[in-house]
Amino acid sequence: MPVPALALPSIREICPLPPIRSRIYPVSPPTLGAPGPSHLGIRERSTHSLGAPPSPSPPRSSVPHPRRAFVFAARVGYTHRSHFKILTSQRGKIVDRATMPDSTSTPLAPRVRFAPSPTGFLHVGSARTFIFNWLFARHNHGTMILRLDDTDVERNTDVSVRSIFDGLHWLGLNWDEEYKQSDRLALHQQAAQDLFAKGLAYRDFTPAHSGDDNQSSAQGAWLFNPGMRELSREESDRRAASGESFALRYRVPRGLKSGVARILSFVDGVYGAQSKAADEVEDFALLRSDGMPTYHLASCADDAALNISHIIRGQDHLTNTYKHLLIFEGLGATAPHFAHLPLLVAPDGAKLSKRKHGPVVSVTTYRDSGFLPAAFINFLCLLGWSPKNDLEFMPLEQIAALFTLEGVNRANAVVNFTDADPFDPKAVWLNAEHIRSLPVEKLASEIAPFFAEAGYNATPEKIAAITPLIRERIKLLREAIGAADFFFLEELAPYDPAELIPPKGGDAAMARRVLSHALEVLPAVTFDHDSLDKALREAAATLGLKAGPMFQPIRVAVCGRKNAPPLFETMTVLGRDVCLNRIRQAIEKLESLG
């Protein structure tokens, strides 16, 4: 199926790409007299087996990032750089998030990223996150970045990567920069070393837990492995040097004992002011024992390196944000803005998941059933976001014009599918609306692949003729196959001859009279709407019938079913020969009724 081009100007055209600035780690050479460049003990073996490309370590820059000029918050907890001002708060909600005018620097265009992990098909929740990021970038003339978060070698697959790109391409939304985390391992490991060198991370030689062991967390002993956190540097180095494997953990500040609790806080673009005591955050892993970075580390290191300005992601990351704040701080980087999106959940309330809900959550299911990308996007946007003006049906351009984080809701949204119907009725309705709003030629080209797939001999001319007849009758493009089958079939599918009998008191004899008379009249009629209209109404008058009883037998004879597009247009497309033929066949069928 051809990828429908949405013909949107790329964000790049609107906002030329600024030169990519280099990483902004403070230059902090390892000073602890650690043994060599891999004083962390990241073993060669692991690096090799991972096939880490010899990507050059990122160029360093001592030039402060321009955005640092925006830093204004005090170092109480983590400081959230913000050029937003908070005027009032209602229900804890930030009411005014208008951009604060800044006299010293011009506001930078936002840089946002969508960072899927290629562990399955693209699912609707991810698609929505992508769309919201795209919309935000588009609305603010910023840059959209696609980054494959593929640090979990165990679970990543090429199939998944392809599937994600398929889905994204189908949506027709473009991005300006593209990265792959696995290409950036050097950066991540540099970040890990950085953190370790600063004493913000420690080696944990405890063997990895089996996943379902949450005994310790139930006891509240989950915060850290006491023995490991306090291990002396010498001891730690010695064990690492001896080849003992370890994970690297963040040394989260513990203040409860000393009575100086560190409060981590940030202002979420959707959920407003957030804060949490650092003592509630566990010593999370930065590096696995195979030397691979965890999601938290890789993601933050990359976000910092790529100068991401706004992280817009699922609400499932809301509490992870505190960890990320710690990492950004440890790296000496300014944290981006965060905005979390309410989750998409199934009717049973559970987060939409590939495992539990199957293909109904896959973007390709929507595509293959005949959703228009614009309709799909429209539907997804309405889940957790509102333009607040009673608008429902919206073209993409309008959504982009209207989209703001203020319009994002905070409660999870249910995608209302059932076992019988994988699609939310509203999605289907929106699709029908979008179908009807499409110019006929455009719709014809959208439908064509479905006809081809069904094996119909569909010429462009024929499709063009049929499209206007079915466009108000289909809600999904795929339905065109069933709605227009009789235009293509040589032989009509068998139907019950009783259907030829006119409704409301008609009988077989009446049906026979109608069809026979039609057979006499039709050869002399020009097959276009007006001529057929005139001829058949006259025929009805001749037989002393109303239009209904006259048209119905002909409709069934010609289409093979009771419900079909308007008669005259249909007959025009079918042509005289086919119509006469089918009417003759119908008369024969009638004989069987006696």
Add this chain to the structure above:
RNA sequence: GGCGCUAUCGUCUAGGGGUUAGGACGUGAGAUUCUCAAUCUUAAAACCCGGGUUCGAUUCCCGGUAGCGCUACCA
């Protein structure tokens, strides 16, 4: 268990100290029509519970409850 987030018709949502609580999908009824569809009209349908604050809370505050998320060397 701990921590966090959330709570308006069946679903998506608007609203907000005094409203007939608005819209949309879906559902029911009717109109129109050559059938179906589309279209139009119309009906039923909601502020989780309990306390405060207030002349007045669905709205603000607190508590409860419920749901969800995080609590992995997953992302």
